[in-house]
Amino acid sequence: MSNFDTITPATGGIPGTAPQIIAATTDDNLAAITASGYVSDLVTLGMLRVRDVLFINYDVDGTPALAMFEVTSTGGGSLVTFGGGEFLLAANNLSDVASAATSRTNLGLAIGTDVQAYNANLAALAGLTGAADKLPYFTGAGAMALADLSAYGRSLIADADALSALTTLGLKRGDSDTWGGGGTSFAFTCAGIVATDVVLVSLIASANNVAVTKCVAGAGTITVDFTADPGAGTIVNFLGIPTV
Numbered sequence: 001m002s003n004f005d006t007i008t009p010a011t012g013g014i015p016g017t018a019p020q021i022i023a024a025t026t027d028d029n030l031a032a033i034t035a036s037g038y039v040s041d042l043v044t045l046g047m048l049r050v051r052d053v054l055f056i057n058y059d060v061d062g063t064p065a066l067a068m069f070e071v072t073s074t075g076g077g078s079l080v081t082f083g084g085g086e087f088l089l090a091a092n093n094l095s096d097v098a099s100a101a102t103s104r105t106n107l108g109l110a111i112g113t114d115v116q117a118y119n120a121n122l123a124a125l126a127g128l129t130g131a132a133d134k135l136p137y138f139t140g141a142g143a144m145a146l147a148d149l150s151a152y153g154r155s156l157i158a159d160a161d162a163l164s165a166l167t168t169l170g171l172k173r174g175d176s177d178t179w180g181g182g183g184t185s186f187a188f189t190c191a192g193i194v195a196t197d198v199v200l201v202s203l204i205a206s207a208n209n210v211a212v213t214k215c216v217a218g219a220g221t222i223t224v225d226f227t228a229d230p231g232a233g234t235i236v237n238f239l240g241i242p243t244v
Helices: 040-044 100-106 119-123 151-156 159-169
Strands: 004-009 021-026 053-058 065-072 078-081 173-179 185-189 198-205 212-217 221-226 234-241
Touching: 173 185, 185 234, 198 212, 198 221, 212 234, 221 234
Parallel strands: 021 053
Antiparallel strands: 004 021, 053 065, 065 078, 173 234, 185 221, 198 234, 212 221
16 A cells, blocks of 8 residues: 655646656655555555556655556556556667557568568578578569579589589580590580680590590580590590680
């Protein structure tokens, strides 16, 4: 129950149901003042109403303090620090909002709308398996998902396709071909090679001990000359590097 030493209306002649502003003093501390039902006796007597505002100088026999409170209906009549979760205080950095979800909606940042930064939706995109390979995702008209990227675009974010990405960029082309021998020159097939490429050839296997003397790029081929017939099972690897 209330334990005021003094309680005085700071406004007079309150019409209708307008809240009163009251000044008061008490020896009680903050915990006692904000206990449920602290002013239920004064509410019952009609001296206070819900939403009335009190300026209280409290705990005057200990450590004096002054604070503003409002009357609530809890416990038949209680006092809470003015604002009571209904007002945003700068010192709380918005942590005192009643609903974070409602606040995001009011700010135009609701999850699932045009502004999107929600981990669960990112995880649901095809091809993404964890936080390390998530991409920004925007919903609404013109939305773009991973599946909308070209095969090359997807290769850029997949380490397993790094060689394919380089090939698509035209930075290098690698291939291998086998020949059964029977001469000293052979046009090996190498998809993507053009006549202006710089080509490198490596002799991987041959029946006879020979060396490469010359290699010339053509349209999808590399003609390789040997010092002699390399024989059956001749295998060469080659690499083409574009000059234009």
